[in-house]
Amino acid sequence: MKMTMHIEEDVLERVMMITGAPTKTAAVKIALNELARRHRMKELFSAGLGMGAEELRDAIDPASYATPDGPALVVTEPCASPTDAARHPAG
Secondary structure, eight states: OOOOOOOOHHHHHHHHHHHTOSSHHHHHHHHHHHHHHHHHHHHHHHHGGGOOHHHHHHHHOGGGGOBTTBOSOOOOSOOOOHHHHHHSOOO
């Protein structure tokens, strides 16, 4: 849709700089999409995933995973990935 808008030049220039948008139109599209995305995230967070505040805190707080004997998750070996194998060939 084509429309005429009055946008402060300094604000638009800053958005272009922050986003790396090559055009003013691209900068406005990025800014509008980001605003819509943030609003949707707030809606999802407000919904709380059906959990109470304590349940949410326990679900995301790493300290809640600790056991009396220490951390619940202990990594004993590094994870192997194709990238790691390329960096550190066997032999």
